[in-house]
Amino acid sequence: MSSSRESILAAVRANRPPATALPPVADFGGEASVERFTEWLHFIGGQVVRLAPDQPLEDAVQQLFPKAVRIASNLLPATVPVNGQTTTEVLEAVDLAVLQGELGVAENGAVWVPEANMLHRALPMITQHLALVLDHRHIVATMHHAYAAVQHTGAYGVFIAGPSKTADIEQSLVIGAHGARSLVVLLR
Amino acid sequence: MNHPQRAAVFTSDAERTTWHDETLWFVRQKRDKAVYAIPEFQQLRQLASDIKEHTLSRLDEYLEQFERNAQANGVQVHWAADAAEHNRIVLGIMRGVGATSLVKSKSMLTEECHLNPFLVQNGIAVVDTDLGERIVQLREEAPSHLVLPAIHLKKEDVGETFHLHLGTPKGEKDPQALTEAARLHLREKFLVGQVAITGVNFAIAETGAVVVCTNEGNADLGVNLAQVHIACMGLEKLIPRTADLGVFTRLLARSATGQPVTTYTSHFAKPAPGRQIHIVIVDNGRTRQLGRPDFRASLKCIRCGACMNTCPVYRRSGGHSYDFTVPGPIGAILSPNIDLHQHSSLPFASTLCGSCTDVCPVKIDIHTQLYKWRQLIAQANELPAAKKWGMKLLSSVLARPGVYRFGGKVAREGLRLLPHGLTHATAFNPWAKARELPEAPKQSFREWFEQQSSIPTGQA
Structure with a gap:
């Protein structure tokens, strides 16, 4: 195995093109507005709900997901406790996960969710529905600003942009492929 | 068979060919719409090209930096000179943890290495989890597109395949219903997958992380439920910095499908406690291509x-x-x-x-x-005989004005006098397969021009 390592690196050294400079980190400005974020998230099949300053999260969740029974969350009283050791069987039965999003991206509706906010790495995808709570002041214009703000992507982290989807059958868009069937961003 | 022969098989169904053509053109139009919405798109293309150019120029250093950082993250890094070694490494990892089943998200590299048949021969159950890839896997076909693996199929074909393999009602062809059936079928597989394989869209030298982009969420679901994650990557997937992802994530989905970004852009660096991540870095001809300045x-x-x-x-x-x-x-x-x-x-x-x-x-x-x-x-003398001798003949005619003029005359007369069945015989004239030749003009351009120059000018 190590011999392949050496031979590959030797071949790269022998064959690499003349040195060129690494361009400086890009930044193109752009509009970091709630309106733009909302527009794009709707475009990709998600939903934005603005919470009143004093509105309890539980009330909003209850209104939006009246049928959700098995709820996993560290932001409101949960009905299913989830942590890193939770078994697949328990995870699989979760109706709704309510998690904290760190950062929204106005140009595409994506929300940064680091591992620390997930309770279990599989939860944001295995849950039937996903709600992400986001501070409206934490919306940036583009992916350049998003990576600048995130700095290090950590042990595991995901930009989630809308619900899981596919168009693999005749290019017909179907929402709810393998991951969450719906995505709501609750803006504070 | 060569490309024209295989293409002839495809185009024998004219209706489907038209559908295929229009569907992909529609995706191109969606791409345009997404691209035109970004004023700096052309600058982003140049940046992406320059970042890649730079990375290739120091690829050995970035590979070593990536390996160092990945290992510091608790990831096991493997190197494979070719497809066979890649496949052996994957099988070795699976045997090492006693696994017999595998869920796989999209990876063109493992297609390139023909990993699936190799694993199946060695008693491993392999399930492709991307919907399009699952469809072609059930049909025992290869993907026909990088990001739309089943684009050659109609919903009726998928319905038939799912009826056969997943027990959906006969005649069911609604994409929504078929996708739901696949979701339920594949969830069962995710829940029991011991090992998950993913491809890699980008590997970040400065952090040792790999980035995987999907719309369905199948990569994350597979990886985060399995004990072992194997990420297989060609060595050209490296980029230097996390910040460079800003450029590439803005380009990738817009160029691919016209989406502003893929649904999931996932960054894997460290295994969850008690679990494993392996990264297999594959050459398989890439260093040879690196040594060809033109390519x-x-x-x-x-x-x-x-x-x-x-x-x-x-x-x-x-x-x-x-x-x-x-x-x-x-x-x-x-x-x-x-x-x-x-x-x-x-x-x-x-x-x-x-x-x-x-x-x-x-x-x-x-x-x-x-x-x-x-x-x-x-x-390299690899041209088909007809093309090779045709080109030789053509170049000798074009190099001799007299022969060229004579040939033109013969063709004009021939087209007028010879029977249609002969001039349009597809055995000699592939042009005529779906086309009519134009009516032969009475004179050549040269003859016409000489005639014009002999007419006195300036009198009008």
């Missing part, structure tokens, strides 16, 4: 598929006509590096219109490389 830019490719969506030949001949893991224009410049003889017809599957080059998000000069491969293929 090394093909290693910048981020596998978005924009070049195939726009290609007039791909759209009308289908992905399977290329008979190579990566079809379309990019496949036609990657494949001769792997096997010049076997893939010698692919660089000719192009009109050299340059549309592929225009849409490429990392500015690969695809059509120039197609042209250059043609020269090498001719030098």
